Amino acid sequence: MPTIRRLPETLVNRIAAGEVVERPASALKELVENAIDAGAGQIAVRLANGGLDLIEVTDDGCGMSPDEMALALERHATSKLPHEAIELVATLGFRGEALPSIASVARLTMESRPQAGADGWRRTIDHGELAGEDPAALPPGTRIRVEDLFGRVPARRKFLRSARSEYAACLDVVRRLAMARPDVGFTLEHDGRRVLAVQGGEGLARRVAQLIARELADEGVAIEAERGFARLTGVAGLPTFNRGVADHQYLFVNGRPVKDRLLIGAVRGAYADMLARDRHAVLALFLEVPPEEVDVNVHPAKTEVRFRDPAFVRGFIVSGLRHALDSAAQRSAQPVATGAMANWQSEAVSPPPAFQAAPAQPSLGALFAREYAPQGQRVSEAGRLWRGYEEQVMAPAARAEAAESLPQGAEDFPLGVARGQVAQTYIVAEAADGLVIVDQHAAHERLVMERLKAAGAGRAAAAAQALLIPEVVELDEGDCDRLEEAGPRLAEHGLALERFGPDAMLVRAVPAPLAGGDIGALVRDVADDLAQNGEALLLGERLDHVLATMACHGSVRAGRALSVAEMNALLREMERTPRSGQCNHGRPTWVKLAHADIEKLFGRK
Numbered sequence: 084m085p086t087i088r089r090l091p092e093t094l095v096n097r098i099a100a101g102e103v104v105e106r107p108a109s110a111l112k113e114l115v116e117n118a119i120d121a122g123a124g125q126i127a128v129r130l131a132n133g134g135l136d137l138i139e140v141t142d143d144g145c146g147m148s149p150d151e152m153a154l155a156l157e158r159h160a161t162s163k164l165p166h167e168a169i170e171l172v173a174t175l176g177f178r179g180e181a182l183p184s185i186a187s188v189a190r191l192t193m194e195s196r197p198q199a200g201a202d203g204w205r206r207t208i209d210h211g212e213l214a215g216e217d218p219a220a221l222p223p224g225t226r227i228r229v230e231d232l233f234g235r236v237p238a239r240r241k242f243l244r245s246a247r248s249e250y251a252a253c254l255d256v257v258r259r260l261a262m263a264r265p266d267v268g269f270t271l272e273h274d275g276r277r278v279l280a281v282q283g284g285e286g287l288a289r290r291v292a293q294l295i296a297r298e299l300a301d302e303g304v305a306i307e308a309e310r311g312f313a314r315l316t317g318v319a320g321l322p323t324f325n326r327g328v329a330d331h332q333y334l335f336v337n338g339r340p341v342k343d344r345l346l347i348g349a350v351r352g353a354y355a356d357m358l359a360r361d362r363h364a365v366l367a368l369f370l371e372v373p374p375e376e377v378d379v380n381v382h383p384a385k386t387e388v389r390f391r392d393p394a395f396v397r398g399f400i401v402s403g404l405r406h407a408l409d410s411a412a413q414r415s416a417q418p419v420a421t422g423a424m425a426n427w428q429s430e431a432v433s434p435p436p437a438f439q440a441a442p443a444q445p446s447l448g449a450l451f452a453r454e455y456a457p458q459g460q461r462v463s464e465a466g467r468l469w470r471g472y473e474e475q476v477m478a479p480a481a482r483a484e485a486a487e488s489l490p491q492g493a494e495d496f497p498l499g500v501a502r503g504q505v506a507q508t509y510i511v512a513e514a515a516d517g518l519v520i521v522d523q524h525a526a527h528e529r530l531v532m533e534r535l536k537a538a539g540a541g542r543a544a545a546a547a548q549a550l551l552i553p554e555v556v557e558l559d560e561g562d563c564d565r566l567e568e569a570g571p572r573l574a575e576h577g578l579a580l581e582r583f584g585p586d587a588m589l590v591r592a593v594p595a596p597l598a599g600g601d602i603g604a605l606v607r608d609v610a611d612d613l614a615q616n617g618e619a620l621l622l623g624e625r626l627d628h629v630l631a632t633m634a635c636h637g638s639v640r641a642g643r644a645l646s647v648a649e650m651n652a653l654l655r656e657m658e659r660t661p662r663s664g665q666c667n668h669g670r671p672t673w674v675k676l677a678h679a680d681i682e683k684l685f686g687r688k
Contacts, residue, residue: 127140303324322662343387368404376390
């Protein structure tokens with residue numbers, strides 16, 4: 084039988100380093116967090132070769148005495164837990180593992196001088212062994228140098244990425260921590276070149292715009308929401324200001340940068356009907372909750388958290404985000420392309436078609452019946468609910484007089500007064516401050532979508548289609564438990580489930596818009612969603628996707644001639660409808676050429 088023995092301290096630290104220090108960015112994160120916890124007002128970071136050769140962090144925090152420096156390099160020694168209530172931790176670090184773990188796989192030099200001390204001290208640890216200590220000359224604060232990371236652990240070193248990739252990860256770490264603390268100044272130098280510099284004392288919105296994208300100052304909305312014990316702040320980009328990857332989504336919980344699936348799912352749900360499926364929002368969200376409502380001690384890297392009430396947190400974030408985006412009204416990110424401006428060609432506007440009566444178009448209910456109802460099946464209650472939108476909005480406008488129907492001061496409307504159509508696709512309107520061009524299909528698509536959602540919101544529960552023969556879906560027992568627990572919430576969306584033995588669920592009804600689909604696949608996807616996010620996000624997104632598709636098929640098509648009254652009715656409803664600045668796929672519904680832009684085109688300025 085093999086003999087049980089205690090592992091050497093150096094080997095224990097090296098094993099711990101595998102969890103805490105995965106790459107240079109991990110070590111940098113721990114060092115900068117220590118500087119923030121020390122009360123620093125200015126933090127300077129220097130990197131060489133992407134952090135593989137050198138990581139240096141200098142701060143002007145409280146500093147340490149020689150005895151405290153020696154203790155800080157021991158495992159599980161920390162000043163951040165004055166008592167044993169780890170669930171009430173308020174600092175970024177608290178485990179006492181980072182410094183000894185880094186020192187076990189690199190050459191670490193720590194220099195520190197207390198604010199009230201006259202002398203500084205230096206202590207050097209070379210891959211777990213004390214290499215020397217002596218006095219040091221430095222201003223109050225702490226400076227830590229990490230050199231030759233994983234130099235004696237070739238198995239780890241060879242799995243690191245290129246210097247460019249490691250530098251990108253380090254830059255992302257500094258950005259996130261700088262975003263979390265706008266009261267602290269940060270500088271970052273890489274191979275002698277300064278790549279980031281922000282001053283302390285800046286406002287949150289300004290700091291976020293500086294670090295994410297300067298356009299966010301004009302193309303984002305401020306978030307300020309409170310509910311119960313939670314508070315949400317930050318900046319969210321307009322749906323039209325989006326990216327192809329989710330690398331510009333920054334999430335913070337109590338000032339701690341996190342990468343949490345629940346929060347990411349909440350962001351996705353908030354933007355579900357405003358972005359295409361392959362586009363991602365740009366934002367920075369700061370969630371503040373009491374320490375006892377969140378567990379940060381999930382992983383040594385401290386980037387994962389667990390909430391006591393995940394459903395509340397998700398609902399709060401979704402509602403807070405949507406309320407902020409609704410307040411943006413008709414705003415959209417709508418830069419006029421420089422190339423398009425340079426190559427501007429006058430388009431011929433054909434007056435006769437613009438004033439002709441609109442040709443007959445199928446109603447939304449008819450389109451729903453044709454596009455979504457299964458073969459030979461009658462239109463469901465959901466189809467009847469959304470039928471006749473055009474008759475309610477467009478027909479009265481078509482009966483109004485083209486010019487006399489406009490009130491006095493109509494030029495002061497935000498989207499102006501319709502003057503005609505270009506290519507039977509774009510509405511041209513004159514506003515007090517410029518020329519407005521509206522994509523009629525995209526604009527009407529958003530209006531129809533908002534009407535459909537409002538109609539569904541007026542009901543206590545979503546329209547459900549009862550199954551003539553209930554369907555049995557076999558699942559794992561754990562999935563069945565989660566579905567059974569979420570049964571009341573799923574019923575609100577129109578999905579009625581019952582337990583059918585230990586490893587099966589009985590489906591009695593499905594949401595009306597999803598009737599005729601693969602019920603087994605739907606239930607399995609919802610079960611997977613519950614397992615991953617703790618909330619049925621996917622079902623709501625599927626319903627929103629169906630509504631968005633219905634709105635797309637039921638809206639005014641490009642190539643359709645509209646009367647002036649119809650065009651003005653569309654503009655007025657856009658001004659009344661939230662989020663009308665973008666279509667359901669995140670594209671702008673209108674652009675504006677200011678008078679100054681038009682004058683530049685003709686050389687007047």
